[in-house]
Amino acid sequence: MPIHHPAGTPPFNIIRMSHVELGVTDLAASRKFYTEILGMIETEQVGDSIYLRGLEERNHHSIILTQTAVPQALRLGFKVASEADLDRMAATFSEKGEPLTWAEPHGQGRSLRLRDPFGMPLEFCYEFAQAERMLQQYGAYRGCHPQRIDHFNCFTPNVQASHDFWALEMGFRTTEYTVSEDADPQLWAVWMHRKGNIHDMAFTNGTGPRLHHVALWVPTAMHIIHLCDLMSTTGYLSNMERGPGRHGISNAFFLYVRDPDGHRIEIYTSDYLTVDPDLEPIEWQLRDPQRQTLWGAPAPKSWFEEGSLFAGVPVQPPVLAAQPIIAP
């Protein structure tokens, strides 16, 4: 059984994934896409970075767009339960000999930075500068009415190893997972959470580490349909990659779009509550087409192959050989 329950571990409490910094090559083009089209709220611009948040979010930012020479993912951020959790986390990883650094990025309190086993740049903090809640300022609603950031999904060369790290060392719980069709089934993809829905972090087998997508939570499928209409008639037709549809895994209604630099954003709604510690993870077979889309429609090739590189992090080929992901 490849899925570990993190009972009793670790000595710190990660509340949820909370923010991401993306390197973009044209800040103005990205601002337009994230605010006018998707509907994120701009908190402020500081230097070469734009700080964005969802309609319900009171933390200063959940997406940071920073001007860089090439598109890249810069850091994956998580919120912990208290300042003391940061110290316990630092102590835990120091003991293991992991390199870690402290930072105070704009809009955040002190933040602990470290790497996952494959080099993904992680950042943990407790405190955020506070911004106005826009949830009941409906005059500010645009695009697909994004309420909050929901999760990360990453390619990893070794899903089992990534799962083990996030389950045993970080305390994430698995809600659903896919196994390969071998005589000896291997973990192919896994959805793991801290905050009580399907996932804060998911991993899929592939050349990695790479960021597959960041997800924004929206209230209903109707908001996703409106985004399709909006993007397809405002010059963003080619940025629509996959969907809308219903995932078998998670039961979520989804749309995948690409930002002007190709970073993939999932617009996501209607999964389910997973706070029960004894919730049994759901197993899916790799060959079941309904795991990807309950309605049977295949995902495009780009969706399986493309992802954002983490700045300065080399990638490795996956340990599991490529398999036919979808029936032709």
Place this chain on the structure above:
Amino acid sequence: MPIHHPAGTPPFNIIRMSHVELGVTDLAASRKFYTEILGMIETEQVGDSIYLRGLEERNHHSIILTQTAVPQALRLGFKVASEADLDRMAATFSEKGEPLTWAEPHGQGRSLRLRDPFGMPLEFCYEFAQAERMLQQYGAYRGCHPQRIDHFNCFTPNVQASHDFWALEMGFRTTEYTVSEDADPQLWAVWMHRKGNIHDMAFTNGTGPRLHHVALWVPTAMHIIHLCDLMSTTGYLSNMERGPGRHGISNAFFLYVRDPDGHRIEIYTSDYLTVDPDLEPIEWQLRDPQRQTLWGAPAPKSWFEEGSLFAGVPVQPPVLAAQPIIAP
């Protein structure tokens, strides 16, 4: 039986209700309400008039807002099938000795003006200047996504007389109607159409003639719920008069709002097709609370009592005595 079927009459073909001119006392305040909040498209401003249309409408205007000293309804407009229909209509009413005039209002071809039996200012035309269709320019969508004008609803002092005029002389067909609870039931309200849905024109017993409301058609109930959220958090809370709810009559999902001058606008969706000439009108009893709201919620007093005066047209008390409209 008080409902007349207009078989064989009249010698002209009214296609649908098509436009209305409302006198407003603060053009800037009205523009903001109709465009930013409701989401109508502004075609242009000419002098003291703003010309508005819905997202699917290609005719130059469906609502005209004109600066006037006091709030008032200026004309109720209808589209006929051809220029020849205008001439046949003029001949028909001339023969009856009715006063009629011709005009060429901005954005329209020649237009025939006459009065209904209670003095309501009516205007008929065939030709409109054409404007760009915005239906597939989703970037221009705002507010409740109003697609088109749908109907007028008017107070009349004599519903039977109004019905007879619009059925027998204008060729409107009745889809639903309310009768009073007398031993000798009287027509209390009537919904009449030309275009193939529940109504182009409705009449209710009351001091009149007055314009009760103009309706805008929107795609779904979700757009109406969003308008509620929008109005209630952008300073228009007191402009929300009734709803949202489901009418028993028409099955429509509705919201009634008041514009800055108190003109009542219904946001309306989900009625049914009525093009069959043999469609049997549906009778409702005045005491049935579900005729007004399928879900049983009463309408406020203002909804029964208030309406827009037609410029210069004196009102008369209703011929049917007031009855308890709703159970207390």
Place this chain on the structure above:
Amino acid sequence: MPIHHPAGTPPFNIIRMSHVELGVTDLAASRKFYTEILGMIETEQVGDSIYLRGLEERNHHSIILTQTAVPQALRLGFKVASEADLDRMAATFSEKGEPLTWAEPHGQGRSLRLRDPFGMPLEFCYEFAQAERMLQQYGAYRGCHPQRIDHFNCFTPNVQASHDFWALEMGFRTTEYTVSEDADPQLWAVWMHRKGNIHDMAFTNGTGPRLHHVALWVPTAMHIIHLCDLMSTTGYLSNMERGPGRHGISNAFFLYVRDPDGHRIEIYTSDYLTVDPDLEPIEWQLRDPQRQTLWGAPAPKSWFEEGSLFAGVPVQPPVLAAQPIIAP
């Protein structure tokens, strides 16, 4: 200019398309699909035929399923404005020497049967037996809440010839059309109506005559999404052929499903009002991918190639050579 406006013609008034008879090979399987999954109301079974109607429909039937040895389309039905229209229609086609017959099918008054230029079996009648309106019996709502039949779409070997017949001899008006990319553009597909929305009848270039699909009108996109969820988890996954999506042409939100015999049903909503006689038809280019799906997703091959044969009617290859319908 290939589009004809039927001004002044013909001497009879077709109100709308109204019913269809489909030959099915397993009546029980078809009943289950149309009532439990789609949500049609069963009026009654008589002999080997099941009579179905939508939730708002008061006519006895809009879809008739009849047990036959092989799947086939048996008749396309239309409602006229009066009994006299039937006589005028009979006189008109008799004068032209067209063979025509009268019938009194179950649940209908006398019905005139004739053929279009390619042999499609047409039926016209005025009177239907009446059935209970279920629109406000929400306890009877199932599936996608189908309110009414909306339109036919047929393959024809000669779109121009089909258009000319339905425009000039039947009085249908064109709302939208596709032209080929030639130096001399040819009509490739056409959407034509009588009832005041996008179409009662559409034609596409292809081996024909064949019935491409029958459409059911539903209130909102949400009902279509629910049907996707329902079909994909109740054994009908392989019956989902295309969508959900937004058509560029018509702006309709759609889903195409196949019934147990392969007859194609479109679930359809959110087009626009077309009652204005001077509404300018909208031209689309064959190579524009957004004409088919505003969001850019291609239709599957089966959607372009498969259709229901009309019983006993031979098909012809299309006069226009095949063109790349969609970019690969």
Place this chain on the structure above:
Amino acid sequence: MPIHHPAGTPPFNIIRMSHVELGVTDLAASRKFYTEILGMIETEQVGDSIYLRGLEERNHHSIILTQTAVPQALRLGFKVASEADLDRMAATFSEKGEPLTWAEPHGQGRSLRLRDPFGMPLEFCYEFAQAERMLQQYGAYRGCHPQRIDHFNCFTPNVQASHDFWALEMGFRTTEYTVSEDADPQLWAVWMHRKGNIHDMAFTNGTGPRLHHVALWVPTAMHIIHLCDLMSTTGYLSNMERGPGRHGISNAFFLYVRDPDGHRIEIYTSDYLTVDPDLEPIEWQLRDPQRQTLWGAPAPKSWFEEGSLFAGVPVQPPVLAAQPIIAP
């Protein structure tokens, strides 16, 4: 400042509210209401009790209906993080001298029962028998598609005392609260959670303890509108008490209905995520009409006055004098 943050307390971990037992006087009538109308799934009937769950729920039950002579609330249930939490909870309350008992109710593991300061019957357990997840069996969806139980709302004679108990002794965090208009503002109502949305438990000033309502979470407002249509046309019109509408507090879209015994059920959706420990509670003023309904519509008198008695628990008048709840 009347709101306490439960940092560091208590030594046990309540995951969420999880189940309720309601005494009903006609089991058949209640079953029909909860399954056919609301759409709950029946797990089984054992003796005089029916066990119900929502579509996503895998625990054996979230609502238990038990035949009793008079309508009453029998127990409010909560799930803890582990068996050890139950023991720590028992130890904690034993030390305080609180009477507590153990039970093994059908479908649950061992369950700790105790009383809150006003005598409300509470039950805590970790283990539930598991039932099939129906979330992706869309053929079983009925009514408003209830996915899970969401929260309790209770009248208490002393909101401050109830808040203090649930915050300091139970570890609940406050998300929103209402204060009276005094020179010395008092806590009038409070919304408190464990699971990461607005509330697991809310308290309102009034004669108590009484159960004001139990809430079911549904995916979207459209499902609530359908329930209105369904209830109003299947004999449950008088069971619709308030709404649909948008709460200012919580931003939830709501409908309040009464079951056949008068127990109040809220149908609830679209609040927001509250897992951040430093989320600042939102303060509302008692006189602000938008706190109750963002759109301004008042609640009926019954909604302020009526609630379900807890079996055998005497009620007390509220310590805060009645105040005008809503503007006339």
